[in-house]
Amino acid sequence: MSLPSGTVVASTGILQGSSQGYVIAILSAILLAFTAIIIRALTEYYHLPTFVLAFWRAALVALVLLPLLLLFKPEWASLRREQVAFYAGYGLLLALFNGLWTLSVALNGASVATILTYCSVGFTVFLGWVMYSERLSLRELLVIVISLGGCFLVSNGDSMGNSRFDMLGLLVGMLSGIGYTLYTLGGRIATERRYPVWNTILYVFGFSAVYQWLFNSLLAFFPIQAFQGMTGSLWFLSQGVQGIQWSGWLLLLTLAAGPTLLGFGLYNISLKTLPLAVANLILSLELVFTAVVAYFLLGENMNQLQLLGSALVMGGVLMLRKTT
Template identity: 30%
Template sequence: MKRIFPYLMIAFGASLWGIIAIFVKGLGEYGFTAMEIVAIRVISAAFFLIMIGLARFRNQLKLKTPVDLRLFAGTGILSIVFFNYCYFTTINQINVSMAVILLYTAPAFVTVMSFLFLKEKVDFRKIGAVAGTIMGCILIAGLTAGDSKITFLGILTGLGSGLGYALYTIFGKFALRKYHPFTVTLYTFLVAAAALIPVTRLWTKAGLFLSADVLLLSIGLGFIPTVLAYFVYTWGLEQTEGSKAAVIATVEPVVAMLLGVSLYGENLGIIQIAGALLILSSVVIVNLPSKRKNTGIISESQKLEH
């Protein structure tokens, strides 16, 4: 039991990510826009992270220089804000199941961007994973175009969420060279919150937060599929290999699919399932251990992407 416990924690953390639609759809029903829900998530998460930092990570609360805030403009605004906005929009546009599958196009984006910007090598395995991801997207988008629950905007923002998801890995690599993962996470959410508060003007909807349901959904969104999921996943990751953790984390779309079918009455066609399996298989392939030992940097940043 002791040996498999870390794997169970990784699966548990990924499962918490998979239930995020409950909070997103719940807040959407109260009239919050996708960008406002992103703001609620990052502000709530930043609050919890500050409390945890004061309790356990006091040495990781300070930046070495204020100039380093530019590192977190990449992780916080270009990735977290963009990724969450696209993802939450997709959840409200198409099936939850398909939204999370399109999110998992991220490894294909990471492969391409790592080759272009980080000069990482691309082997046949990675090429095959990218090709499988593209084919899966074609099956989901092209052959289900007649499905009223699949919209062009939903497909577009779904792919955007995958791109934003991937951008965290790229920007996160640079930040993690200089800072502890907790510091990166904290300042990512702080910068995102600072950018979104004036943009969304959430204070104009302060009255809605007097509702117990809205307050619980807001707190839950910042804590359960964000802070709690991160810490549970991180604990498991520290006890096992990054490549194995990345594969186990594909339980997230499975949980999202089950949630969509059981809670929201979504139906998945054979073509959609085939496309989903192609994308998930590509994720597994790209994370299979290679002959050369993994540095673990991608896995270190991947756990923060959500």
């Protein structure tokens, strides 16, 4: 997912090239930081099943974006024949990544799953080197190690040795990290093909919603123990004794239109000017921003190790900025 010609605001004397990419990537991380907050509210207060939430998150992105494109930029709403196979595959990749992430959280817990997912930075470095000759200096590799250490601490990685951490969980978690890397790589491929970023977002999330609907339906007919309680009716928020839960639908719409649509869109735009590993690493700031938002909105406090981890992640990004 990427931004080709004419989609990025023209560079000025203040923000040009990679500098613009850094600002856009950081804004993306800030927006994405609200994802976990909203998802927590939907799952804890509304008890929305995970795969139902995943479906509406993807579907509402497409439903919100389509009329906007038809109104302001109708040519970006068109789907060309040569794009269908790529978008269908990219959408499947996004749906599988979300499924692997969900399963990893179920097997490992949120902290360990997050740590394993952000190992994607290492995979991204490798792919960037192999496919795009994005050779990183020793200093940049050191920054990646420091920042990953910060992710580890922010995510309460010191509790990694719990009984829920097993080999299957490790495998699924690492696969989710690889899936995240491939998602980033797909963005770079879309950039090279000069697909408009919002055209890509529209159809990748549209296809992903279809796959999520299929996953939810199949798991309803053929239940798997690991996914128990994660599937349900797509109209969950409009059923039950409480009737239609409008506040829940509003939160879903906010999740789709804000953190998801704008967050992923800006991240894909940043891939136009930033190397794969750099964009991925900056996005790890999401962990820090999420912790800050959770502190003010949910009253969640960070311990000393988490504060240290936050400083490492922030410092790593600042060090990385000085290398370019």
